[in-house]
Each structure stands twice: as structure tokens, then as C-alpha cells.
Amino acid sequence: MELTLQHLTKSFGPKTVLRDLSLTAQTGMCVGVLGRNGAGKSTLFNLLTNVLLPSSGQILLDGQPLGETFPVAVKRRMGALVNQAYLVEQLTPEEYLRFVARIYDLPDAQTRIESLLAHLLEDYDAVRHKRLSSFSTGMKQKVAIASCLLHRPELLILDEPFNGLDVFSAESVLALLNSYRPQALTFVSSHNLAHIEKVATHLLVIDESEVKYWGAMQDFLNGQQAFLGDALLQLIHPAANTNQDLTWLTTQR
Numbered sequence: 001m002e003l004t005l006q007h008l009t010k011s012f013g014p015k016t017v018l019r020d021l022s023l024t025a026q027t028g029m030c031v032g033v034l035g036r037n038g039a040g041k042s043t044l045f046n047l048l049t050n051v052l053l054p055s056s057g058q059i060l061l062d063g064q065p066l067g068e069t070f071p072v073a074v075k076r077r078m079g080a081l082v083n084q085a086y087l088v089e090q091l092t093p094e095e096y097l098r099f100v101a102r103i104y105d106l107p108d109a110q111t112r113i114e115s116l117l118a119h120l121l122e123d124y125d126a127v128r129h130k131r132l133s134s135f136s137t138g139m140k141q142k143v144a145i146a147s148c149l150l151h152r153p154e155l156l157i158l159d160e161p162f163n164g165l166d167v168f169s170a171e172s173v174l175a176l177l178n179s180y181r182p183q184a185l186t187f188v189s190s191h192n193l194a195h196i197e198k199v200a201t202h203l204l205v206i207d208e209s210e211v212k213y214w215g216a217m218q219d220f221l222n223g224q225q226a227f228l229g230d231a232l233l234q235l236i237h238p239a240a241n242t243n244q245d246l247t248w249l250t251t252q253r
């Protein structure tokens with residue numbers, strides 16, 4: 001699979017949130033999407049999944065423009081976690097994934113369902129018969145991630161998948177994503193740079209609605225400093241306000 005973004009621009013009223021974004025990415029790449037709060041990352045993910053339509057520019061999949069209708073056949077090739085994960089909470093995790101499998105018409109999904117849940121949910125035997133409504137935020141997030149991988153998508157789009165995950169759960173998800181990477185083109189956003197460093201092959205850095213970097217992670221680190229956080233600060237926030245006077249915090253009302 002090859003995904004091409006051509007001069008993708010998104011505005012909300014007079015405000016342009018993404019401007020003239022162009023790139024081509026292929027299967028095997030994991031693109032870490034970075035940028036400060038409000039940079040436009042979720043907007044990009046919503047465009048990629050047809051939740052939003054671009055104001056101008058287009059998205060091509062294997063050379064074919066997706067257009068406004070975004071064919072169902074294309075959606076079947078995608079697995080996406082965007083915005084708030086929505087689960088049917090009256091169901092157990094296994095029932096929910098069987099429901100997702102039916103939507104994708106996957107008759108032989110049972111083994112994969114069990115493998116995904118056993119990998120992601122600690123103490124799976126103890127929670128497998130519980131309803132999702134009784135699950136914690138992180139447990140629900142892991143079930144949502146499992147549902148994205150169930151139908152073996154060729155394009156995997158994960159907006160902040162590590163939100164709410166403890167350090168062990170994040171490692172389990174990272175292991176899954178790294179194992180799955182050769183089979184798909186993955187886009188993943190996170191404010192946790194350690195996670196991005198462990199999973200991304202490429203970086204897309206967005207700031208002030210524009211692309212500040214697009215390319216291989218290794219080239220970014222070689223061209224900047226050794227650590228992703230420092231390199232990122234240098235790129236998008238050169239005058240880092242580390243020496244701000246904060247005495248007002250304790251001395252003024």
C-alpha cells in the first residue's frame with residue numbers, strides 16, 4: 001500500500017489548521033506524528049479516516065484519489081483509533097471483538113481474538129467474562145487497540161493509543177505495533193516521545209499548521225541532537241522558555 005497526501009489543507013472557518021501537507025508513505029513504515037497541543041495532529045488523523053474532508057488537496061491510496069465518498073472497500077483496509085474509542089460496553093471484551101469480526105466478515109477470528117486479548121489484558125482469565133462497562137480506562141483502550149488490529153488492516157491509524165496506559169501496557173502495545181509493522185503502513189501520534197522512539201521509523205512534525213519535518217527518524221536524530229525530545233525542541237521551539245521567571249507563582253496572589 002502507498003498513501004500519498006497532496007497539498008492537503010484543512011481550515012475551520014478563517015482558521016487554517018493544516019496547510020499544504022504533502023508526503024508519500026508505504027507499507028512497512030511507521031510514521032510518528034508529533035507536534036504541540038493544537039498543532040493539527042488529530043485533524044490529520046480525521047482527514048485520513050474520512051471523519052473530516054479536506055478544504056483542498058487530496059489523499060491517494062495506491063495512486064487512486066479517495067474523494068469524498070471514501071469507498072467501503074478502502075475502509076476495510078484501515079484500522080483506526082481516532083477521537084474517543086467507542087466500545088459497546090454491555091459486552092465482554094471477547095463478545096465485542098466477535099461483534100467487530102462480524103462487521104468485517106471474519107469467520108475464523110476466534111483464535112486471533114483470544115491471542116490479542118491475552119497479549120493485551122493482564123490476567124485475562126480473571127476479566128474475560130466481565131462487561132466492558134466495568135473495565136478501567138486503560139483496559140478499554142487496549143480492547144479498542146485490539147479491535148483495530150483484528151481484521152489485519154493495511155493502513156493503521158492510531159491517534160494517541162498510549163493514553164491511559166500504564167508502563168507495562170504501553171510496552172505490550174509497542175511490541176504488537178513493532179511486530180505488525182512490516183504488514184502495514186502505520187501512523188501513530190503520541191506526546192510520549194519514548195514511545196515514538198521505540199516504534200516509529202519516520203517522523204512527521206507539525207507546528208503552526210505546517211510540516212516542520214518529514215522523513216526518516218534516524219535522519220532527524222542525526223541532523224539534530226541525540227535525543228528525540230531535544231531535537232524536537234530545537235526544531236519547533238528554539239527559544240525554549242526554560243529560564244522563565246516563575247517567582248510570581250509563590251509570591252503573588
Ligand SMILES: Nc1ncnc2c1ncn2[C@@H]1O[C@H](COP(=O)(O)OP(=O)(O)OP(=O)(O)O)[C@@H](O)[C@H]1O
Pocket residue numbers: 012017035036037038039040041042043044
Ligand atoms: N471541528 C473544529 N472546529 C474548529 N476548530 C477545530 C475543530 N477541530 C479542531 N480545531 C482546531 O484545530 C486546531 C488543531 O486541533 P487538533 O485537535 O488537530 O490538534 P492536536 O495536534 O491533535 O492537539 P493535541 O495534541 O492537543 O491533541 C486547534 O486549534 C483546534 O482548536
